[in-house]
Amino acid sequence: MTAFFCQECGYESAKWMGQCPGCKAWNSMVEERAVTGSKKGLPARMGQTGEKREPAKLSQVSMEKEERIGTGIEELDRVLGGGIVPGSLTLVGGDPGIGKSTLLLQVCQKLAGKSHKVLYISGEESLRQIKIRADRIGEFSDCLLLLCETNLDMIKDAIERIRPRAVVIDSIQTMYSEEVSSAPGSVSQVRESTGIFLQIAKGLDISIFIVGHVTKEGTVAGPRVLEHMVDTVLYFEGDRHASYRILRGVKNRFGSTNEIGVFEMREEGLREVRNPSEYMLDGKPENASGSVVACSMEGTRPILVEIQSLVCSSSFGIPRRQAIGTDLNRVNLLMAVLEKRIGLPLSGCDAYLNLAGGMKITEPAIDLGIVMAIVSSFKNRVVDDKMIIFGEVGLSGEVRAVSMAEQRLQEARKLGFTSCMMPSVCKKNLNAIDGIKVIGVNSVQDAIGLL
Numbered sequence: 001m002t003a004f005f006c007q008e009c010g011y012e013s014a015k016w017m018g019q020c021p022g023c024k025a026w027n028s029m030v031e032e033r034a035v036t037g038s039k040k041g042l043p044a045r046m047g048q049t050g051e052k053r054e055p056a057k058l059s060q061v062s063m064e065k066e067e068r069i070g071t072g073i074e075e076l077d078r079v080l081g082g083g084i085v086p087g088s089l090t091l092v093g094g095d096p097g098i099g100k101s102t103l104l105l106q107v108c109q110k111l112a113g114k115s116h117k118v119l120y121i122s123g124e125e126s127l128r129q130i131k132i133r134a135d136r137i138g139e140f141s142d143c144l145l146l147l148c149e150t151n152l153d154m155i156k157d158a159i160e161r162i163r164p165r166a167v168v169i170d171s172i173q174t175m176y177s178e179e180v181s182s183a184p185g186s187v188s189q190v191r192e193s194t195g196i197f198l199q200i201a202k203g204l205d206i207s208i209f210i211v212g213h214v215t216k217e218g219t220v221a222g223p224r225v226l227e228h229m230v231d232t233v234l235y236f237e238g239d240r241h242a243s244y245r246i247l248r249g250v251k252n253r254f255g256s257t258n259e260i261g262v263f264e265m266r267e268e269g270l271r272e273v274r275n276p277s278e279y280m281l282d283g284k285p286e287n288a289s290g291s292v293v294a295c296s297m298e299g300t301r302p303i304l305v306e307i308q309s310l311v312c313s314s315s316f317g318i319p320r321r322q323a324i325g326t327d328l329n330r331v332n333l334l335m336a337v338l339e340k341r342i343g344l345p346l347s348g349c350d351a352y353l354n355l356a357g358g359m360k361i362t363e364p365a366i367d368l369g370i371v372m373a374i375v376s377s378f379k380n381r382v383v384d385d386k387m388i389i390f391g392e393v394g395l396s397g398e399v400r401a402v403s404m405a406e407q408r409l410q411e412a413r414k415l416g417f418t419s420c421m422m423p424s425v426c427k428k429n430l431n432a433i434d435g436i437k438v439i440g441v442n443s444v445q446d447a448i449g450l451l
Helices: 074-080 100-113 127-137 152-162 187-204 225-229 276-280 328-342 364-379 405-414 424-428 444-450
Strands: 002-006 029-033 089-094 118-122 144-148 166-170 207-212 232-237 244-252 260-266 269-272 291-298 301-313 321-324 349-355 387-389 419-423 437-441
Touching (some): 029 187, 074 260, 089 100, 089 225, 100 127, 100 166, 100 269, 118 152, 144 152, 187 207, 276 301, 291 364, 301 364, 301 405, 328 349, 328 364, 328 444, 364 387, 364 419, 364 444, 405 419, 419 424, 424 437, 437 444
Parallel strands (some): 089 207, 089 232, 118 144, 118 166, 291 387, 321 349, 387 419
Antiparallel strands (some): 232 244, 244 260, 260 269, 301 349
C-alpha cells in the first residue's frame, strides 16, 4: 500500500495533490510505501515502573534545577542554555562542509576527556575517515567509541548494550529501518528514525545529537515534523570560504533561542571566538565615508558590526538597491524616510549596503547606523571612527528606544570607542560610564545635523 507524503510537513494523503493542505507548499507530495500496524509505545524511563500515571497538581511538581552536562565548549554551552540536558534530542543542521561533524567530534573529545562514555555513529564516513579528522583535532580518550552503521535495529541494540552518556548520529538522512520499505532519506525513513531515537533518548536518559542535511533554501531536509519532535534545533551558519562560523539556536526547550556561538575554522578544528566584536571589526578602513559601526544584541551578548554603504547616481531609469547581511525591504523603507522627511534625493541613486564580516542582523537597533551610513556615503562625509551608533528609526523620522543600552556602551568602551550616538530616551535612564561620551538624538534630522 502506497501513500503520498509532504516533504515539508509530513502530511499524508491517499492521492497526489499539487498543494499540501497542511503547510500549503506546492509540488511537495511524494509517493512512498505507507507503514501499517501498531507501534510500540515509549519505554519507561530508568527507575520508573510500568504503573499507570496519574495527573499531578501544579503545586506538587518539583522545581529542582535539572542536571546539565558541560561540553567544555563555552560557546556551545551558551547556545544550549548552560550545557547538555540528559535525555535530550538535539538536531544540528547546516550547509555541507560548514563544520557540523567537526564540532560534534570536538564535543565527543571534551566529554570523553571527562570520562563520559560517548558513542559516535556515522552512516557517511568509514572509521578511517573519522580517525583522520580526529588526529587533526587532537588526542582522544578511550571513552569514545565509534560505530559505522545505518541499520536502526543494530544501532538500537548497540546503544542499549553500551549505555553511553551521549550519542552522535551523523547523519539522520542515512539511517533506515527495515520496517519501512522506502529509501533512506525519504520522509517516512527520516520520521521513523527520529521517532526511534526519541524513544531511546527519553527511555534510557541518553543525550543524542542528530546531524541533519539542509535543502537549497537552507532548511533541514525532510518533513517539518522532524523539527517538532526534537528538543533543540541548532543551525550552523557562515560562508564556507570564510573562517568564522555562527551557531544559532532556533528552537530550545531548555533555554533561550536568542543566543549565538561564534567559532573560527582552523586546521586543527573549530576555535571559540570569545570576543566577536573585535573579530568583526578587524580590518575596518579609517576615514572612509559610508562606514559606520553599529551595535546589535544577540541574546545577552552585544556585538559591534561595521555597516558599509555605497550610494552613487544611477545610469538607468530604475535605481538598483542591494543589501547583504540585513533585510533589503528595511533598507528601502529607511531610504524612503530619508527622502520624505529629510529631503535627500535618493530616488535616482543606486544604493549598496553590506554588513562587513558576513554577519546577518535584522534587529531594528541598527536602523540608525544604516541611515547614517547611507547619508555619509551620499554626502561623502566621514563619521568619527571612534563612534558607535544604534537606535530604531520610525516612519516619521523619530529615533526610538532600544533595549540593553548600557550593555552596548560597555562593549563599545571595552573596544576603545570614545563616543556613542543613541536615542535620547535611552540616555535619560543611563548610568554614567567613564571614558565614553553619550550623544542623544530624537530624530534622524538631529543625527544628520551632528554629521
